[in-house]
Amino acid sequence: MSATPTAVAVTQPTAQPSALVVTGVFARPGQRVNAAQPLVEYDARPVFALPGSFPMYRDLTVGEEGKDVVQLQRALHATGRTTGPDPSGMFGAGTAAAVRHMYAAMGYAPPLATPAEAVSAGTAGSRKAEPEADVTLPSSEVVFVPSLPARVVSVPVHVGDAVKGPVITLARGDMTLTGFLDPSERGLVTAGAKADILAEATGAHATGAVASVGALVTPDTGKDNGASDNSAAAARPDGAYVPVRVEGSGSWDRRFADQDVRITLTAAATSRAVTAVPEAAITAGADARSTVTVVTTSVGQRTVPVTTGVSADGLVQVTPARGYSLRAGERVVVGT
Template identity: 75%
Template sequence: MSDSFPPDEPGGAVPGSRLARRRRWTVVAACSAALLSAGGVYAAQWVRSPAEAAARTRAPKASVITAPVVRQVMRNTMVFRGSFSDGRTVSAAPTDVAVTQPVTQPAAQPSALLVTGVFTRAGRRVGAAKPLVEYDARPVFALPGTFPMYRDLTMGEEGKDVAQLQRALRSLGRPTGSDPSGTFGPGTAAAVKHMYAAMGYAAPLTTSADTGSATEHDTGSAAEQSGSATRALGSAAPSTAGPKATVTLPASEVVFVPSLPARVVSVPVHVGDPVKGPVITLARGDMTLTGFLDPSERGLVSAGAKADILAEAIGTHAAGTVESVGALVTPGTGNDKPSPDNGPADPQTGGAYVPVRIEGRGTWDKRFADQDVRITITAAATSRAVTAVPEAAVTAGADARTTVTVVTASGAQHVVPVTTGVSADGLVQVTPTRGHTLRARDRVVVGT
């Protein structure tokens, strides 16, 4: 008997037959088993036994933080603020105009003096006998000297201001001849005349009564030479013997500065401005630096200590030396007035401070003018190298003993009793008690 198959699917299963359905269910069951197996594996990762959960949440084993024992000179580092100031200054404020030609009739007083030239600016350094500002075509210049120019100097004048002028003239290479020191004679007059000529100006003149036939370079008697010198426009007093013109040095045209070149503090005028006050201000000395030290650190700073100065605003460093350490200043209590020892009355700290004067190595960089700066001073607290540990390594027990805990290379710990000494910059000097040792590079516990 031969097999018979439906004509449309020879040799195959009949659609919808029992065999086809069995095959489909077998495939579905296999896929479901695979999915259930994978889900079980994934879910198993999140299942924890109570013991395992407790182990995972237990705090880790405590560890210690250590630091090395060092042997070095102990040093204190103080960082505080300071400010530069001009210190003492001197200004030129012209009040009248000298004449350069003899006159016989009084001249009319001008309505106002006018600035006719400005040849420098603030921050510059200027030398001796150089025109700085010009008013009514007359120069204002500086000469070296500490005594103030408080009067006009002319023939026959005597005094220490004349002696100062003579020294200044000689420093410029202008000899004063045979004039005695402190006496304005013909040699001094000639030197003044040559100084003005070198600046490009005619020498100022004044007039005096004279009964003789003396000329500008005659000495004559002191009484005859002193005469009646005038300031305003060089006007002459009538005299039966006639006026005699002599060289003078007007107080309105010169300022004496102790050290040259001097720094220009300010030039508050422009060409064409009326002269109503100072036309130029010069620093009598170099800039001064005053630091405002915390009173608690007063004993850590002394004269001669080295200082590092940093102006953060301009990124400029300089080295200096402590010149002096002043007395405690407490603003608002009457001891905060400016003085050479105190410095400014209102320090940036706003509270009590100790003024520290810092001198530079040479001349301060002009960029430091009016700058607020950071001052760092490092001072030795011990004269030799000592054994030291971080302050956090020292512990005190109930029995008042101080100890440090040393950790060996194997991790073992042992306590070393010590006595403490000087503290500086976070370190403290320690000395192990008898029978114990503590060496540099040992490691001590500073925390956990």
């Protein structure tokens, strides 16, 4: 959810139009923000979030009715402000008072809407009635987020910048981490596998575990083949991959926000030192037994029946059958 100011609200009926210029930045990527908290400021006006999922498609002021007014009233109630006797969906004096109070708590004057001037009937010398300003909630100042607190995804502006697009982007909930697994290693990774996460650009480090493993995603469609766990939208590899969602052991460090990270997964581990050989050194015979061929001399070899164990980085744990031995440093035949 992004906020892109397109107009500047007035706080005095006689105020002159202003330019769209960033005058304050109070949030940073990865930060968790709450309702009615100034995040960015343009032309000395705040941009803030409120809870709700209905799009803010218009400015709201006294006399307006609709689902967006219902959402505003619920958001005001969620921040502890009542809307008085106003019926649900009707922006009346009670809702206006709550909006005024919300702006005052943020340290800003409430924005005003000036209704069209009314002309009184009478003689040619009669005067126009003075317009009466009503409080309003401008669509340029608020972004509705389905749930709060929300997470700041990006703040692509600095003080002094002209507003030409989004000034802040928010996402609900905490950061999520999705890794891209080579399909050939799909069988090695299961939910619960330990994960080590490093953002090399920022130095942020964390530990966690695999929360879920999705189905194969192919580059021709960009979609997974039947899985729903494919929420990562950036930095996808060009080839096929399996999405792996990783959860941290605690709250994510803010330095992980918008970073590409290296995820190291532990598919299996041994409790002690083991003997291992290259995967290509394992031979399966007609009797389905696994063997390793050891080079004994320049021309001699011996075959050792083995039981295989965990594998990682191209190596496989092997345990010699009873009556056979394998010693560290012995050479084995690879790829016969």
